[in-house]
Amino acid sequence: xxxxxxxxxxxxxxxxxxxxxxxxxxxxxxxxxxxxxxxxxxxxxxxxxxxxxxxxxxxxxxxxxxxxxxxxxxxxxxxxxxxxxxxxxxxxxxxxxxxxxxxxxxxxxxxxxxxxxxxxxxxxxxxxxxxxxxxxxxxxxxxxxxxxxxxxxxxxxxxxxxxxxxxxxxxxxxxxxxxxxxxxxxxxxxxxxxxxxxxxxxxxxxxxxxxxxxxxxxxxxxxxxxxxxxxxxxxxxxxxxxxxxxxxxxxxxxxxxxxxxxxxxxxxxxxxxxxxxxxxxxxxxxxxxxxxxxxxxxxxxxxxxxxxxxxxxxxxxxxxxxxxxxxxxxxxxxxxxxxxxxxxxxxxxxxxxxxxxxxxxxxxxxxxxxxxxxxxxxxxxxxxxxxxxxxxxxxxxxxxxxxxxxxxxxxxxxxxxxxxxxxxxxxxxx
Numbered sequence: 001x002x003x004x005x006x007x008x009x010x011x012x013x014x015x016x017x018x019x020x021x022x023x024x025x026x027x028x029x030x031x032x033x034x035x036x037x038x039x040x041x042x043x044x045x046x047x048x049x050x051x052x053x054x055x056x057x058x059x060x061x062x063x064x065x066x067x068x069x070x071x072x073x074x075x076x077x078x079x080x081x082x083x084x085x086x087x088x089x090x091x092x093x094x095x096x097x098x099x100x101x102x103x104x105x106x107x108x109x110x111x112x113x114x115x116x117x118x119x120x121x122x123x124x125x126x127x128x129x130x131x132x133x134x135x136x137x138x139x140x141x142x143x144x145x146x147x148x149x150x151x152x153x154x155x156x157x158x159x160x161x162x163x164x165x166x167x168x169x170x171x172x173x174x175x176x177x178x179x180x181x182x183x184x185x186x187x188x189x190x191x192x193x194x195x196x197x198x199x200x201x202x203x204x205x206x207x208x209x210x211x212x213x214x215x216x217x218x219x220x221x222x223x224x225x226x227x228x229x230x231x232x233x234x235x236x237x238x239x240x241x242x243x244x245x246x247x248x249x250x251x252x253x254x255x256x257x258x259x260x261x262x263x264x265x266x267x268x269x270x271x272x273x274x275x276x277x278x279x280x281x282x283x284x285x286x287x288x289x290x291x292x293x294x295x296x297x298x299x300x301x302x303x304x305x306x307x308x309x310x311x312x313x314x315x316x317x318x319x320x321x322x323x324x325x326x327x328x329x330x331x332x333x334x335x336x337x338x339x340x341x342x343x344x345x346x347x348x349x350x351x352x353x354x355x356x357x358x359x360x361x362x363x364x365x366x367x368x369x370x371x372x373x374x375x376x377x378x379x380x381x382x383x384x385x386x387x388x389x390x391x392x393x394x395x396x397x398x399x400x401x402x403x404x405x406x407x408x409x410x411x412x413x414x415x416x417x418x419x420x421x422x423x424x425x426x427x428x429x430x
Contacts, residue, residue, distance in 0.1 A: 038300030039236050045292055046238055046285060049086035055372075056081055056395045058089055064391070067407050069093035073382035075259045076104035080288035081392060085297045085371035087288045096254060096379070098262040109241050109252040110377035112280040112287070113271070113355030115362045116244075118294070118310070120213045120276035121162050121339025122302060123229055125309040132220040135159040135309070135338075142216035145184040146209060147191030148199065156199035161213050162338040163314045167197040170204045178270050183208050203315045203336060211274035225275050236301045237293050239286035244279040246272050252281070256379035258359020265359040278357055287375040291364055294351070295371040310338045311351050311368070317341070327390055327404070346397055354386065365389040372396050 061081070069077055075098045081089035092104035112119075127133040139146055139161050140153040147153055148166060156166055172193060173186050186208050196202060214225035221228035226244040234242040241252060246269045249255050258265040271278035282290075293302045294311075313335030320334035320341070333344040342351045345367075352365035352373070359381060366373020374392040378385055387404030394402060403409065 038298065039238055042238060042298050042301075045086065045297065046289060047087070048090055049088060052084045052086040053088045054083055055398065056083060056088070056392060061089070061392070061395075062091065064405065064407060065091070065093055065388075068385060068388075068405055071382070071384060073261055073380060073384065074378065075262055075380045076108070076256050077376065077378040077385060078104055078106060078108055078110065078284035079388065080106070080284045080291075080375045081373075082288055082291055082295070082366070082375075083370075083372045083396075085292060085295060087285070087292070090285055090288065092284070097257045097264060098259055102254070104256065105254060106285050107241070107283050108254040108256055109249055109281050109283050110256045110362065110379060111249065111258075111278075111357055111360040112282065112362045112377070113278050113357040113360055114207075115353045115355040115364055116276065116278050116280040117162075117210065117339035117355075118353050118364070119229060119233065119280055119290075119339070120210070120217065121310045121337065122294070122306060123217050123232055124158065124162060124213055125306040125338060126232060126302065127217065127220045128309065129303060129306055133158065133216060135162070139212055139216070142219050143187070143212040145187040145215065146212040147188045149191055149193055149195040151191075152195065152199050153191075158213065158216050159314075159338065160199050161210060161216075163336055164203050164205050164210065165200050165315055166204070166206060166209055167195045167199050167202060168193055168204055168206060168209060169196060170206075172206060172209060174207050177208055177274065178268070180270065183211060183273050187212060203317055207271070207274055207277040211276045214274070214276035217276070226279070229275075233301070234286075237289055237298060239282060239289055241286050242280065242282040242290075244272070244275045244281070249281040252283075254283075255281075256360070256377075258357075259380040260359060261380065261382075268358050271357050278355065284375060284377055287362075287364065287377065291366050291373055291375055292371075294364075295366055295368050295373070297371065307368070311340050311342060312337045313342050314338070330390060330394075330399075345393055346399060348397060350393065352389070356381070356383075361385065363389050365393065367393070367396065370396060 076094040076096055078092045090106040092106055094104050096102045096104055124133055128135050135158050138154050139156050139158050176186050177183055217228050218225045314337050317334045317336050324331045330346050331343050335342045340351055341353050348367055350367050355362040360379055362377050364375045374389050376388055390404040
């Protein structure tokens with residue numbers, strides 16, 4: 001009798017477990033179907049909408065971009081503008097390869113460099129919303145490779161990784177990555193460094209340590225980061241050109257080669273080895289779609305809760321004031337969240353990031369409230385196009401014109417980017 005009761009209880013437990021699994025499968029299937037329907041409904045967002053052009057002077061913008069493209073330090077450039085949550089401008093300038101005659105178009109694929117960090121932050125926030133990750137859990141729970149001084153990987157959280165609050169010196173061991181060493185082994189070496197502060201208490205930009213977040217996403221999704229992110233974000237958002245590998249870049253029908261000035265550089269895949277930190281590729285159209293999603297324009301894929309988590313101003317970054325000294329009349333209160341920077345711009349809150357890898361530069365900057373902003377990708381090491389984002393924001397806010405790209409200055413010195421965003425893989429900036 002007792003054995004029959006045990007067998008009966010065991011069978012009952014198996015039934016309950018089976019129902020729970022079936023319920024989870026049905027729930028996940030329903031979520032996937034909802035995302036599929038949402039993706040179909042968002043297809044129109046990929047089209048240029050002239051009807052939504054309001055505050056930006058597109059004739060003037062195009063004229064200035066044509067002038068910029070003629071600068072001797074430029075090769076190719078792609079720019080996208082969004083107003084009121086719709087793409088209002090997409091254009092390419094210059095060449096994919098200097099002297100080739102192969103024109104850059106809105107379909108030409110470039111590298112995002114450190115703008116990729118916002119993808120990692122968004123992916124982690126989305127998985128946290130789904131209950132698959134805990135941003136407050138120790139990073140040691142998700143990463144087997146990241147070691148911090150004094151075993152503090154058991155204290156530092158996944159959120160600390162995504163917001164650069166690990167207490168390491170800036171860009172720790174990037175030189176080893178650029179020399180071709182395995183980032184998984186380099187992450188273990190970080191444990192031998194001196195600790196600048198306790199995790200969570202100070203900010204210092206990282207690439208190799210930041211990429212421990214790719215291990216967390218991969219563990220939650222049960223597949224490599226390079227496959228997980230397209231499944232979780234890129235494909236549902238309609239970002240058909242986006243990828244996270246060198247092969248993904250070089251197999252694109254049109255892709256921009258890296259340059260220093262107008263000299264072609266050899267392709268380096270060092271930062272593809274830390275995909276969360278710098279591995280994303282796409283064309284400018286897909287980058288504009290990404291920005292629309294970050295503005296809240298695709299809530300079925302990237303929810304308001306995910307955006308609130310990823311964009312939250314978690315830690316002040318006072319060092320940004322040095323880079324932004326030319327723009328102090330506009331920009332103040334720099335903060336960092338999960339892979340995203342935020343600022344006050346003439347009284348408005350804006351969100352964005354910049355990036356640089358040897359021969360490539362990228363930027364994204366937008367006002368979530370206005371649902372308007374700008375994205376740009378270019379294939380040379382000059383930082384002069386960096387002023388573009390401020391010229392567009394000035395138009396959106398109806399502010400007096402400033403020559404932020406310094407096109408009208410004879411012998412102007414290009415704008416200097418944050419060292420940690422500009423030097424990655426770039427020997428000229430070491």
